[in-house]
Amino acid sequence: MAERPLTDRLDETVDAILRRGDATGALRDPELAPLARVAADLRHYPSPDFKARLRAQLERKLTMTTVSMTPAVREGFTTVTPYIRVAQEGLADFLTQVFDAQETFSGGGGGGGMHREVRIGDSMLMIGEGGAGAGGVMPVRPVAFHVFVKDVDATFERAVAAGAEPIGKPEDRHYGERSGFVRDRFGNHWYIATALGPQSLASALRTVTPALHVERAEEYVEFLKRALGAVDEMRAVGPAGELRYGRLRIGDAAIELSGEGAPMPGSFMLYVADPDALYHQAMAAGATSIMPLGDQPYGRVGGVQDVAGNQWFFSRPASPSS
Amino acid sequence: MTPTSEDDRLLIEAAQADPARFVEIYERYVDRIYAFVSRRADSRAAAEDITSHVFEQALATIGRFEWRGRPVSVWLFRVASNALADHWRERARNADEPPPDVPDPREFEDIERRLALYQEVERLPEVQRQVIRMRFVEEKSIREVAAALNRSEGAVKQLQLRALDRLRKNMGGHG
Numbered sequence: 001m002a003e004r005p006l007t008d009r010l011d012e013t014v015d016a017i018l019r020r021g022d023a024t025g026a027l028r029d030p031e032l033a034p035l036a037r038v039a040a041d042l043r044h045y046p047s048p049d050f051k052a053r054l055r056a057q058l059e060r061k062l063t064m065t066t067v068s069m070t071p072a073v074r075e076g077f078t079t080v081t082p083y084i085r086v087a088q089e090g091l092a093d094f095l096t097q098v099f100d101a102q103e104t105f106s107g108g109g110g111g112g113g114m115h116r117e118v119r120i121g122d123s124m125l126m127i128g129e130g131g132a133g134a135g136g137v138m139p140v141r142p143v144a145f146h147v148f149v150k151d152v153d154a155t156f157e158r159a160v161a162a163g164a165e166p167i168g169k170p171e172d173r174h175y176g177e178r179s180g181f182v183r184d185r186f187g188n189h190w191y192i193a194t195a196l197g198p199q200s201l202a203s204a205l206r207t208v209t210p211a212l213h214v215e216r217a218e219e220y221v222e223f224l225k226r227a228l229g230a231v232d233e234m235r236a237v238g239p240a241g242e243l244r245y246g247r248l249r250i251g252d253a254a255i256e257l258s259g260e261g262a263p264m265p266g267s268f269m270l271y272v273a274d275p276d277a278l279y280h281q282a283m284a285a286g287a288t289s290i291m292p293l294g295d296q297p298y299g300r301v302g303g304v305q306d307v308a309g310n311q312w313f314f315s316r317p318a319s320p321s322s
Numbered sequence: 323m324t325p326t327s328e329d330d331r332l333l334i335e336a337a338q339a340d341p342a343r344f345v346e347i348y349e350r351y352v353d354r355i356y357a358f359v360s361r362r363a364d365s366r367a368a369a370e371d372i373t374s375h376v377f378e379q380a381l382a383t384i385g386r387f388e389w390r391g392r393p394v395s396v397w398l399f400r401v402a403s404n405a406l407a408d409h410w411r412e413r414a415r416n417a418d419e420p421p422p423d424v425p426d427p428r429e430f431e432d433i434e435r436r437l438a439l440y441q442e443v444e445r446l447p448e449v450q451r452q453v454i455r456m457r458f459v460e461e462k463s464i465r466e467v468a469a470a471l472n473r474s475e476g477a478v479k480q481l482q483l484r485a486l487d488r489l490r491k492n493m494g495g496h497g
Contacts, residue, residue: 007479010486011464018461035486038493039458041439044360047459050370051352058348058377062341175411201411204404231382233375234408247408249382 006031014039061229074271074317076104076124079251082210083126083267083313085140086186091127092116094184097162098155099147099208101125120147121207126269137290137303138311142187143266144211146256148202152194156180159190172196189264204233204247210255210266214308217243217259223306224248227285228270228278230255265309275300275314282312330394337384344381347394352377355398357436362406364413372409376402435493442492450485453478 013026013036021043026036084091095101101118109115113131117124128138149155152170159182160166167189170180179193191211195202214220221243224230233254234247246257250270272278279293279302290311293302303313333350336343356373363369379401387397443454449471456462456470464482468475 007476007483010483011479014457014482015463018458034490035483038439038486038490041436042443042454042458042489044356044363044366044369045440045443045454045458046353046356046360047366047370048455050373054352054370054374054377055345055348057374058381059345061378061381062344204408229382231375231378233379233405234412236412249379252383252386 010035010039017043076119077271078124078206078253079270079272080210080253080255081124081126081269081271082143082145082208083128083138083269084143084186084188085128085138085267087130087140089114089129091129091184091186091188092118094162094164095120095125098159098164098190099149123206123208125208138267141266142183142189142264144189144191144213144258144264146191146193146201146205146209146211148193148195148205148207150194152178152180152192155192156182159184159192164190175201177202201247205254205256210268211258212255212266212308212310213258213261213264214310215259215263217246217257220308221246221248221257223285223308224250227282227287227304227306228312229281263308265311267311267313269313269315271315271317273316275302275316278314279304282306282314287312331389331391334384334387334389334394338387341381341384344384347380347384348377351395351398353437353440354395354433355402357433357440358399359402359406361432361436363409368409372402372405375405379405439489439493442489445492446485446488450481450488453481454485457482 009026009029009032013023013032016025017023017036017039021040023036023040026032092101092103092106095118096103099120101120103116103118104124105115105117107115109128109131114127114129116127116129118127119125147155156166156170164182164184166180167183168179168181170178170192172178173193173196176196177193178196179191182190182192184190189211193202221230221232221235225232225248228250230248230250232246233249234245235243236245238244238259243257243259245259248255248257251272270278276293279289282304283289287304287306289303290305291301291303291313293300293314297318299316299318301313301315303311305311333343333347337347352373355376356369359372359376360366360369363372376398380398443451446454452471453467456467457464462470464475464478468478471478473481
């Protein structure tokens with residue numbers, strides 16, 4: 001080996017590093033080893049094009065972020081709050097029984113029914129019971145949620161005892177959680193989970209995270225990035241490259257996307273500083289208006305529906321802690 | 323070379339008041355974050371994706387960043403650690419295999435060494451720098467580099483050797 005020129009031995013080592021990330025062969029050659037170590041550190045030497053591209057990308061996002069996602073969240077809420085519409089009362093009681101939910105507000109809703117707000121762990125949910133629902137634009141329909149609890153087995157049993165239908169018994173999942181799935185009597189899916197290890201999603205999620213089942217999830221991610229300034233945080237793809245699971249961040253809240261199962265669109269309240277800007281941004285991205293922007297006693301609000309049927313209501317509270 | 327705590331505080335306050343100033347945070351930290359991420363990513367594409375994500379995430383949350391006297395890099399390393407953990411979780415979901423340990427950002431010495439190396443590359447004579455970029459960034463073969471630079475393969479191998487040897491010496495005889 002030593003009889004071959006150093007230039008050739010070095011070049012073979014660089015090839016091995018680039019192809020396999022492996023320079024171990026060179027470490028036995030005292031003349032080559034120090035150079036091989038430098039070459040190994042250069043394996044991912046940053047491309048000047050990449051840095052320029054990323055800078056341009058950030059500058060484009062800066063415009064969007066400035067207009068849209070400055071938070072103006074109600075105290076105790078995050079940017080995104082799911083709004084579950086049900087035909088009759090009973091969901092809040094179910095959530096109390098199963099997840100130890102605390103009701104923080106109840107009162108007459110705008111559509112004639114009851115409006116309730118409940119807290120589960122660090123997460124808020126809004127529930128509309130009966131009535132017309134947001135002036136008749138918000139349909140009664142089930143939604144899916146990923147919920148982290150201390151003891152999935154006990155919570156699963158409580159859910160079944162409270163009338164939920166099991167759709168998946170608690171099992172250890174390869175993505176770092178033990179989870180079981182139920183459907184409540186209103187049709188909502190609850191993916192109940194307890195974190196098993198460091199690869200669990202729990203650290204990136206709050207107690208309750210909406211899980212949107214959508215078709216063509218890959219395209220929908222791009223829509224949410226354009227419409228709501230969502231940040232694509234994680235994705236898992238199937239064998240054909242289809243998006244099976246995705247996590248996006250909108251402001252300080254996360255949502256999960258699933259490209260599997262029947263579509264389950266939902267309705268969501270987004271608290272933002274400039275609802276007008278976000279409404280127009282979502283419309284420009286292809287959403288349709290379901291509630292023109294207007295001033296309500298509780299703040300300024302407008303709503304859109306997107307291609308997947310999800311509804312997004314943009315609101316700025318009447319006062320920072322209202 | 324390492325920004326001071328006061329520099330960081332001013333930079334954060336400026337970016338919170340005017341998001342356009344976020345670009346200064348990017349320019350100051352992109353190489354350091356990339357150096358950290360590339361140690362743990364499994365490919366150049368993954369390192370670039372994750373680095374992009376770190377700065378997008380930082381931009382999205384800078385409004386809520388609370389200054390507590392710790393360097394901005396600590397915040398960015400934490401975002402990067404989470405993004406790397408997500409990357410390996412994704413791999414685990416896709417391949418049904420467990421992820422490796424989540425990286426720990428206390429690897430500053432190695433990161434600073436890589437950062438210094440990247441800066442040394444920028445100081446190489448033009449033709450040596452071209453060889454390094456074509457070989458390591460564009461992953462061109464010696465033959466392709468030779469064709470691009472209109473030199474013989476032997477000459478390009480010599481340039482590659484000189485460049486790496488110069489980097490080794492400038493890095494204090496590293497290795």
